[in-house]
Amino acid sequence: MADQISQMLEQGHLGQAASAAQAHLRDHPQDVQVRFLQGVIATEQGDDRRAIELFTALTREYPTLPEPYNNLAVLYAAQGEHDKAVQTLEAAIRTSPSYATAHANLGDLYAQMASEAYSRALQLDSSRQDLAPKLSLIREIVPVGTAAAQPAAPTVVAQADTGAAAARAAQEQAALAAQEQAAREEAVREQAAQQEAARQAQALAAQQQAEREQAEREQAERQRAQAAQQAARERAAQEQAAADAEAKARAERARAEMRRTEAAAAAAAAQTPDTAAPDQAIQAQVEAAVRNWARAWAAQDIDAYLAAYSPNFQPADGSSLAAWREQRHARIVGRAPITVELSNLRVDVEGDKATARFRQLYSSGSFRATTRKTLQLVLEQDQWRIVSERTGS
Numbered sequence: 001m002a003d004q005i006s007q008m009l010e011q012g013h014l015g016q017a018a019s020a021a022q023a024h025l026r027d028h029p030q031d032v033q034v035r036f037l038q039g040v041i042a043t044e045q046g047d048d049r050r051a052i053e054l055f056t057a058l059t060r061e062y063p064t065l066p067e068p069y070n071n072l073a074v075l076y077a078a079q080g081e082h083d084k085a086v087q088t089l090e091a092a093i094r095t096s097p098s099y100a101t102a103h104a105n106l107g108d109l110y111a112q113m114a115s116e117a118y119s120r121a122l123q124l125d126s127s128r129q130d131l132a133p134k135l136s137l138i139r140e141i142v143p144v145g146t147a148a149a150q151p152a153a154p155t156v157v158a159q160a161d162t163g164a165a166a167a168r169a170a171q172e173q174a175a176l177a178a179q180e181q182a183a184r185e186e187a188v189r190e191q192a193a194q195q196e197a198a199r200q201a202q203a204l205a206a207q208q209q210a211e212r213e214q215a216e217r218e219q220a221e222r223q224r225a226q227a228a229q230q231a232a233r234e235r236a237a238q239e240q241a242a243a244d245a246e247a248k249a250r251a252e253r254a255r256a257e258m259r260r261t262e263a264a265a266a267a268a269a270a271q272t273p274d275t276a277a278p279d280q281a282i283q284a285q286v287e288a289a290v291r292n293w294a295r296a297w298a299a300q301d302i303d304a305y306l307a308a309y310s311p312n313f314q315p316a317d318g319s320s321l322a323a324w325r326e327q328r329h330a331r332i333v334g335r336a337p338i339t340v341e342l343s344n345l346r347v348d349v350e351g352d353k354a355t356a357r358f359r360q361l362y363s364s365g366s367f368r369a370t371t372r373k374t375l376q377l378v379l380e381q382d383q384w385r386i387v388s389e390r391t392g393s
Contacts, residue, residue, distance in 0.1 A: 002033040009041060017041050030173060032062060039071060048075050059091075062172045066092040066099040073105065082113050246337070250299035257295050279349065286347045286354040286377060289384040293375075294360075298340040302333050310378060310385035336365035352379040 001024050008017035021038045025031060039054035052075050058068035069092030076085035086109060092102040289308065296304035306325060315324040332338070345358040356375045362368070376388035 001028075001031070002037060005034060005037050005041075009037065009044070014041055014045055018045070032058065032065070032173075036067060039068070043071065043075065048079065051075055061176070064095055064172050066096040066102055069095065070099070070102050070105060073102075073109075077109055077112070082109065085109055243334075250301070253295075253299065255301075255304065257292075282349045282354070283347045286349060286356060286384050287345060289377065290345065290347070290356045290358070290375060291342065293386065294340045294342050297332065298338050300332050300335070300338060302329055305332065308386055310380055310387045312378075313385075313387050313389075316389060316391075339363045353377070354379075354384060 001020070005017050005020050005024075008014075008020065018038070018041045021034050021041060024034050025038070028034070035054065035058060039051045039058070042048075042051035042054060052072060055068045055072040055075070058065065059072065062068070069088050073085040073088035073092065076082075076088060086106065089102050089106040089109065092099060093106070096102070293305065293308035296308060306328070311321070313321060313324075315321065317324075319327070339362070341361040342358045343361070345356065348355045354377045356377065358373060359370065360373045361370050371391050374388075374390045375386050377384045378387050
């Protein structure tokens with residue numbers, strides 16, 4: 001199709017060539033040779049703006065083709081934009097150093113620019129006769145007259161080496177397609193990497209949130225446990241204080257009862273006839289000592305309880321007195337409330353020794369026991385104290 005359009009162009013059928021090129025490009029928009037001819041047709045029709053747009057687009061899409069650069073430079077030179085024309089021809093030469101047309105047109109352009117410079121210099125100073133030979137020399141290449149007033153543009157290469165241009169265009173198009181494919185693949189990889197990074201970030205955020213929530217739950221649980229422990233300690237302290245107060249009250253009641261018992265025994269002894277007074281009074285004192293011992297035990301008054309025993313007391317299990325005292329302290333102090341009831345108490349006195357026999361009902365918490373007990377007592381410093389304690393008949 002490019003050959004047919006070129007033939008129409010050579011025959012001067014510009015409109016027909018333009019229509020054929022436009023129709024062909026609708027179905028084959030990447031045909032670089034026809035696109036190039038479209039720019040040539042626009043140049044021949046005098047539509048320089050359209051031609052510049054077409055050739056500029058070709059230099060962007062196919063930067064290795066020198067022909068679009070060459071024709072774009074011709075159009076710039078025709079508009080008097082010599083600097084842009086020089087830059088564009090130099091770009092064509094860089095693209096293809098062996099492209100003779102660009103070299104020739106660049107030489108013509110430099111000659112044209114030199115001619116114009118000498119003309120301006122002569123106009124500014126006509127007395128400078130030494131400028132004339134240079135002007136004549138340049139004008140042999142670029143004729144003076146109409147050409148000087150309207151510079152002749154370098155030759156437009158409309159169909160230079162069409163086969164090589166098509167091959168280069170195909171290579172350029174393949175390279176461009178490969179670059180686009182590589183760019184698409186890189187974009188896909190980058191998008192996948194971004195998605196993976198986003199997924200990992202979301203997973204990390206979820207893990208951190210779960211850890212924070214777990215830490216908050218654990219902290220709340222610790223706080224609840226600490227609060228419960230504090231409340232338990234406070235309740236235990238209150239209960240202990242109440243128990244201490246109750247034990248103290250029981251001890252006070254026991255001491256008061258002991259005093260009443262002793263007073264009653266003394267009163268009974270005072271009212272007893274003289275013949276029976278000594279024995280009954282002593283029995284009453286022994287009985288009072290035994291009951292005071294029981295009351296001190298029930299009141300958990302460990303000092304009064306241990307004071308009821310003689311320093312010569314011999315524990316039934318054969319342990320030392322000190323070990324026995326520690327054992328009794330551990331079993332009485334701080335335990336559940338204790339009840340000690342005595343029944344069938346019988347006392348026998350022989351001088352400064354006495355024996356007390358009775359049935360003992362003991363209870364503490366859920367434990368209850370009934371046993372027979374025998375206490376041996378001696379009179380020490382006007383106090384009857386226990387020296388032996390046996391359980392059973």
